Amino acid sequence: MNDQRTAVDYEQFIPRETGFIFKFIKKDNQFIHTFIEGKLIEKVGLCPGTVTGKSLCEFLPPDQAKRKEFFYEKAWNGEQVNYEGSFGGVHYLAILNPIIQNRQTIEVIGTAIDITGEKNREKQAQQMEKLSVVGELAAGIAHEIRNPLTSLKGFAKIVKESVTDEKLIPYLDIMLDEMDRINQIVNEFMFIAKPNENVRFQYTNVNKLLSDCIQFMGPQANLKSIEIEFESEAQISLYCDRNQIKQVLINILQNAIEATEDNGHFIRVSLEEMNADSVMVTITDKGCGISESRFSRLFEPFYSTKEKGTGLGLLTCKRIIDLHQGSIDIESQHGEGTTIRIVLPRQINAKQLLIAE
Ligand SMILES: Nc1ncnc2c1ncn2[C@@H]1O[C@H](COP(=O)(O)OP(=O)(O)O)[C@@H](O)[C@H]1O
Ligand SMILES: [Mg+2]
Numbered sequence: 001m002n003d004q005r006t007a008v009d010y011e012q013f014i015p016r017e018t019g020f021i022f023k024f025i026k027k028d029n030q031f032i033h034t035f036i037e038g039k040l041i042e043k044v045g046l047c048p049g050t051v052t053g054k055s056l057c058e059f060l061p062p063d064q065a066k067r068k069e070f071f072y073e074k075a076w077n078g079e080q081v082n083y084e085g086s087f088g089g090v091h092y093l094a095i096l097n098p099i100i101q102n103r104q105t106i107e108v109i110g111t112a113i114d115i116t117g118e119k120n121r122e123k124q125a126q127q128m129e130k131l132s133v134v135g136e137l138a139a140g141i142a143h144e145i146r147n148p149l150t151s152l153k154g155f156a157k158i159v160k161e162s163v164t165d166e167k168l169i170p171y172l173d174i175m176l177d178e179m180d181r182i183n184q185i186v187n188e189f190m191f192i193a194k195p196n197e198n199v200r201f202q203y204t205n206v207n208k209l210l211s212d213c214i215q216f217m218g219p220q221a222n223l224k225s226i227e228i229e230f231e232s233e234a235q236i237s238l239y240c241d242r243n244q245i246k247q248v249l250i251n252i253l254q255n256a257i258e259a260t261e262d263n264g265h266f267i268r269v270s271l272e273e274m275n276a277d278s279v280m281v282t283i284t285d286k287g288c289g290i291s292e293s294r295f296s297r298l299f300e301p302f303y304s305t306k307e308k309g310t311g312l313g314l315l316t317c318k319r320i321i322d323l324h325q326g327s328i329d330i331e332s333q334h335g336e337g338t339t340i341r342i343v344l345p346r347q348i349n350a351k352q353l354l355i356a357e
Pocket of ligand 2: 254
C-alpha cells in the first residue's frame with residue numbers, strides 16, 4: 001500500500017483534535033505498532049515514541065494489554081472490531097479495520113475517538129433517572145410519612161415534658177432526634193424531586209445571608225473548636241431564593257465541619273464580585289479532602305462516606321445552583337482540604353423566573 005496515500009486518507013477520516021489513528025502488524029506472533037498520530041495520544045499520557053515499534057505489553061499495564069490483544073487478534077483474523085476502553089481518565093471508542101490483500105491481513109488500521117463527554121452525560125442521565133424514580137416514590141409517600149411523624153413528634157414532646165422517670169428522658173431525646181432525621185430525609189427527597197416548587201426570588205443582601213448561615217452553624221463548629229471566618233469586600237445584593245441559597249451554604253458548611261478534625265482549624269467563607277454580572281462565594285476548609293476516586297461521585301444521589309450521611313447534600317446544592325443559573329466547582333487535595341466555589345449571576349433570565357414563580 002502507498003503510504004503517502006494512506007496518510008492523506010487518515011486526515012479525512014479522523015477528528016485529530018479528539019482522536020488518534022494507529023496501525024499495527026503481526027510479526028513473530030506479536031502485534032507491533034507501526035504508526036500512531038492524533039492529539040488524543042498526549043491526552044491519555046502517551047506519545048508516538050512510546051508506541052511506534054512497540055507491542056502492547058511494552059506500554060500498557062498487563063491486564064489492559066491482554067484485553068486489547070484479544071481485539072487485535074480478532075481484527076487480524078479479518079473482522080472489523082469495535083471496542084470501548086479507558087486510559088489515563090479518557091474513555092474512547094476504537095475501531096479496528098483489517099487491510100486484506102490476497103486473503104491475507106497485511107496490517108490493521110485502528111481509529112480511536114474520545115467519548116469521555118458522552119460517557120459522562122450518559123452517567124448523569126442514568127443518575128437523573130435513578131433520582132426521578134426515587135423522587136416520584138418519595139413525593140408519593142412523603143405525605144403519608146409526614147403526617148404520622150408530626151403527631152409522633154408532638155406526643156413524644158408531651159411525654160418528655162411530663163415524664164417522671166428521669167431515666168426515660170435520654171430515650172425520648174433519641175426518639176426526637178431520629179424523627180428529625182426522618183423529617184430531613186423526606187424533605188431532601190421532596191426538594192430534589194421538585195426543586196422549582198415554592199421558589200421565591202427576591203433581592204437579597206448576600207452578606208447578611210452568609211453571616212446568618214455562619215451564625216446558624218456556629219454552635220456545631222464550636223463543638224469541634226472550629227472557627228468560621230467570613231470576609232467580603234463589598235455589600236452585595238442578589239436576586240435569588242433566600243431559603244434555597246441558605247440551604248446551599250448550610251450543606252457546604254456542614255460538610256466542611258464534618259471533614260475537619262477537632263483541632264481549631266479555620267473554615268473560610270469569602271464573598272466577592274467577580275464582574276458586573278456575577279458574584280462568587282468561596283468556602284475553604286483544611287479538612288480531610290477528597291481522594292481522586294471519590295471525586296467523580298460527589299454529585300451522585302446517596303453517595304456518602306459518612307455513617308449517618310444521606311449523600312443528598314451536594315446534589316441538593318447543585319440542583320439549587322442550577323436553578324439560579326450559577327455554577328459550582330470543587331477543588332480538593334486529599335489530606336489537605338477542600339475549596340468550593342459557587343458563582344451566581346446577579347440577575348437570572350426571565351424564562352427561568354417564569355418556571356420558578
Ligand atoms: N468539604 C469536604 N471535605 C471532604 N469531603 C467532602 C466535603 N464535602 C463533601 N465531601 C464528600 O462528599 C460526600 C457527599 O456529600 P453530601 O452530598 O453532602 O452527602 P453527606 O454529607 O450526607 O455524606 C461526603 O460523604 C464526603 O465524602
Ligand atoms: Mg453533607
